[in-house]
Structures are given as structure tokens and as C-alpha cells.
Amino acid sequence: MKxxxxxxxxxxxxxxxxxxxxxxxxxxxxxxxxxxxLEGIVVRxxxxxxxxxxxxxxxxxxxxxVAAIRGFLGWNNTSDAFVxxxxxxxxxxxxxxxxxxxGLNIVAGFDVDPAKVGHTVxxxxxxxxxxxxxxxxxxxxxxxxLTVPEAEAQPVxxxxxxxGMLGIWNFTPVKLTVPDEVVxxxxxxxxxxxxxxKTLQDVMDPHGASS
Amino acid sequence: MKxxxxxxxxxxxxxxxxxxxxxxxxxxxxxxxxxxxLEGIVVRxxxxxxxxxxxxxxxxxxxxxVAAIRGFLGWNNTSDAFVxxxxxxxxxxxxxxxxxxxGLNIVAGFDVDPAKVGHTVxxxxxxxxxxxxxxxxxxxxxxxxLTVPEAEAQPVxxxxxxxGMLGIWNFTPVKLTVPDEVVxxxxxxxxxxxxxxKTLQDVMDPHGASS
DNA sequence: TAGATTGTTAATCGATTAACAATC
DNA sequence: TAGATTGTTAATCGATTAACAATC
Numbered sequence: 219m220k221x222x223x224x225x226x227x228x229x230x231x232x233x234x235x236x237x238x239x240x241x242x243x244x245x246x247x248x249x250x251x252x253x254x255x256l257e258g259i260v261v262r263x264x265x266x267x268x269x270x271x272x273x274x275x276x277x278x279x280x281x282x283x284v285a286a287i288r289g290f291l292g293w294n295n296t297s298d299a300f301v302x303x304x305x306x307x308x309x310x311x312x313x314x315x316x317x318x319x320x321g322l323n324i325v326a327g328f329d330v331d332p333a334k335v336g337h338t339v340x341x342x343x344x345x346x347x348x349x350x351x352x353x354x355x356x357x358x359x360x361x362x363x364l365t366v367p368e369a370e371a372q373p374v375x376x377x378x379x380x381x382g383m384l385g386i387w388n389f390t391p392v393k394l395t396v397p398d399e400v401v402x403x404x405x406x407x408x409x410x411x412x413x414x415x416k417t418l419q420d421v422m423d424p425h426g427a428s429s
Numbered sequence: 430m431k432x433x434x435x436x437x438x439x440x441x442x443x444x445x446x447x448x449x450x451x452x453x454x455x456x457x458x459x460x461x462x463x464x465x466x467l468e469g470i471v472v473r474x475x476x477x478x479x480x481x482x483x484x485x486x487x488x489x490x491x492x493x494x495v496a497a498i499r500g501f502l503g504w505n506n507t508s509d510a511f512v513x514x515x516x517x518x519x520x521x522x523x524x525x526x527x528x529x530x531x532g533l534n535i536v537a538g539f540d541v542d543p544a545k546v547g548h549t550v551x552x553x554x555x556x557x558x559x560x561x562x563x564x565x566x567x568x569x570x571x572x573x574x575l576t577v578p579e580a581e582a583q584p585v586x587x588x589x590x591x592x593g594m595l596g597i598w599n600f601t602p603v604k605l606t607v608p609d610e611v612v613x614x615x616x617x618x619x620x621x622x623x624x625x626x627k628t629l630q631d632v633m634d635p636h637g638a639s640s
Numbered sequence: 641t642a643g644a645t646t647g648t649t650a651a652t653c654g655a656t657t658a659a660c661a662a663t664c
Numbered sequence: 665t666a667g668a669t670t671g672t673t674a675a676t677c678g679a680t681t682a683a684c685a686a687t688c
Contacts, residue, residue, distance in 0.1 A: 219631075220654095221624060222654095222655070222656090224620075224624050224627050225620035225623060226620075228602075228617070228619035228620055228622070228623050229604075229617070229620075246670090247669075247670075248668090248669075253604070254604055255604060257656085258669085259657065262669090262670065263655095263656085263657095263671090266670095271670090271671090272669075272670055273669080273670075274662075274663045274664050274668075274669045274670045275663075275664050275667075275670080276668090276669075276670090277669070278670095290627070291626050291627055291630070292627060292630035306517075306520060306521035306525070306551075307521045307525070309517060309521070310517035310521040316602075317622075320622055320626075321622075321626055322622065340517075384629060384632075385629045387621070387622065391527075393440075399632070401625060401628045401632060403622075403624055403625035405621045406439070406440070408440075408531055409435075409439055409440075410614055410616045411439070411528075411532075412435050412436060412438050412502050413432060413435050413436060413614055414612060415502050415504060415508075416501070416502055416503065417596075417614070418503065418572075418612050419502070421595075431678095431679090433679070433680090434679090457644085457645065458645075459644090468680085468681075470680080470681065470682080471681085473645090473646065473647070474647090474679095474680085474681095477647070477648095482647090483646055483647085484645080484646075484687085485644075485645045485646045485686075485687045485688050486643075486644050486646080486687075486688050487644090487645075488645070488646085643688105645686105645687085645688090646686080647685095648683100648684090649682105649684085649685100650681105650682080650684100651680105651681080651682070651683090652679100652682080653678105653681080654677105654679080655676100656675105657675080657676070657677080658673105658674080658675070658676080659672100659673085659674075659675090660672090660674100661670105661671095661672085661673100662670080662671080662672095663668105663669085663671100664667105664669090
């Protein structure tokens, strides 16, 4: 599945789109690599996955490359999505501009808190969780961003599955149990924090247990 | 540096702390593995990095294991940290409970918006960015969470370095340029979204370009 | 004791890096 | 043409998985 390559794609897209914004018509792998502090060979190998073909001595056609990366990730046609759990993180994600550019369009939020239901957050309506199945079907939404408290994660995920969600972007620390056909991706902030903490610790005290 | 192992540590910690909360005194690698949908051998190898020693046929001492994982990650003594950029994401992180359990204590926010400076967010004061160097020194804070808009990321990171930050948890999509002694970790949401999008795409249309 | 689990050593797998001919 | 960059094939590196003796 080439997960490491897939993870690098959005950063390539950012660099290439900036080049486009600057009016450049081509960009080379070494150029992209320099901007991202990678090796050129990594970029070439990764870009090959998108099916793009470059020109020796010149690089890649910027327009083509944007289309190739977007196509590879499925970011051409943006998908509508729900945010489920409108706490501070959920609300922040509802307001995040930039998802549009990443194939994601958040159309509504869901919660059970009467203080939130019926109001809007960043211009998007918040509905009661119980209405999700109905609205998912009506609006043809198959993607959900899960930002409920830990204790609610599994039961709410089951509601989402029931409602026809095919993909769940899981921001809780809970490993979800869902049917095989439902795709889940856990966004694990504590994993990132662990890497930062451990690196810091090793820098300050290089003689601690391990490296 | 064993990054994959380090990233799994927080999930082990969660499982083991739950076992502790349930009053269990020991836990085995296969048991942890089952809860996280991993292989037992992965858990054993990872836990060995923390220096813990288990008992055949029994497993690991729960209390010892919690201490070993926390010690490995440097999560025993919690570090104070600043949130820099109190937009919706920054504010959400300022309110996130659970960082305390991850060695992180957010003590204040910084912004340049007069509408935010002088107010509190989730009970924590927001100061003007210009006061960060002074307050970082006075409060001995060396960790910063960077949640400013993309265009501000690099210049604000430089202010943070100037203020004596040793670690920057970077939530922007910008690859920061900082001195070697400053540790940076980029939390890249778009990478996670890319993996989810690509997986979904491959499930729906298995005959697309690659797998 | 019997047997599940640990810790360690070896084998496999996949990702990264290197080398280099082809090409514009 | 000369030379930088592509695309591909091979080598290296590191992480995961397998195998198994030691042990409680």
C-alpha cells in the first residue's frame, strides 16, 4: 500500500501548487526535494506512483503533476463529510479552511448536547446525532470525522456505520471495531507527541536507556 | 531511533493504565496486543526497549510497566508548554485534557490578535506574542505548540527559537527551518487524510492506477 | 509437572538509497 | 553537443515476523 509514499504526497502537492501559483510551468524532483528536505530519489520514486512522466533535464509539467497527485489520492472530486462530536477539536476542524484543497468538504456537525444542536459552527449547522442516518442518506455523505470523547467513540462509530459511512477519520485514542468494508484512519496525536518527547529527552540526556 | 516503536508506546500506556484502573496487577504482551490489534511479538519487542523485564507465563507488572513507558518517553515529569497561535485549533489544544497524562502541561497561549490578547481560553491566559521571550525565560518554558496560519509559521518559529524553545510541536504544513539543537515534530493532518482517501479510493475502485 | 509467556536469535519483508543508462 | 534529470535495476538498511530455548 506504500503508506510512507502516500503520506508524503500532500507535501508534494503543496510545493507544486505553490510553484503553479508563482507561474512556473515545470518543476524538477531535486527542486521539490530541496524544499522538503528530502532526497531527490525519494521524490522521483514517489511521483512515479502517480503515473506522471517527466522530461529529463526539465522535470515535470506543473499542471499535469497537480492533476496526477490529486488523482492518485482521490482529491479531484471533493467528498462531503460530517464532523461527529462538536467539542473544541470538532469545532476547530469544522472551521479549518484547507480541507477543500484536500478533497474534503465538511457540510455539517453532529452532537447530542442541546446547547450545540440547532446552532451553527463556522457557518455549518449542528444536528442531533440521532438525525445522522437520515441526513447521511439524504445528502449522500459517506465520510465522517470522529471527534467525540473517548468513552463515546465506539458506540458513536457504530451509529456512523449504521448511517452508511464508508470512511471514518478517527481523532479519538480508541481503536475502533468496525466491519471490514469500513475504512478507518486513526489520527494519533499522542504518537507525534511521543516522538517529540523522546527526541527531546535523548538530546538532553544521550545516555538514557536507549536511542 | 525506532520511530515506529516510539509511536506505539502511548497506546500501550493507555491499555496498561486502564488495566491498572481495573485493579489488575499484571498484564501480558498477548493481552495488550489483542486489545490493540497487533501481534504479540511486536509488543514484546517494543516493551523491551523500555527496559522492563517480564515474568514468563505471567506477563509484566502493571505498575512497573507504566513507570517504564513513562520513563522511556520522558513523561514522568510533565513539561510546561506554550500554545503559539490561538486560532480554533490552538484554542482546542489549550483545552485538551489528557495532555497532562502525556507529560505536557499547557500554561499559556500567545497571539497577536488584540481580540484574544488579555483574555483567557479554557482558563489559560493569552499573551501578546512579543512577550513570549520574557515569559519563556521567567517560567522556564522550553516547549511550544505552533498553531499559527501557514504564512506566519516560519517567522513565528524563529521568535520561539529566540525565546529559548528547545522543542516545537508544529501543526502547520510548513517545513520549519530551525537550528540543529531545536527539535521539531510536524503533525501532518493531511498525511493522515491522504492515507484515508487513498484507501477509500482503492476499496471503491481496486483497478485504479496503483495499490 | 505442564504449558503459556518471555527474551533472543534468525529469516523475511518492504522501504530507502545507490548506481547508471537513457534522454531531452 | 554537454550535462542535468529522469526512470529503472540493484544494493542496503531497518522493521517486522518467525522460531525456539529459557523460565516461572
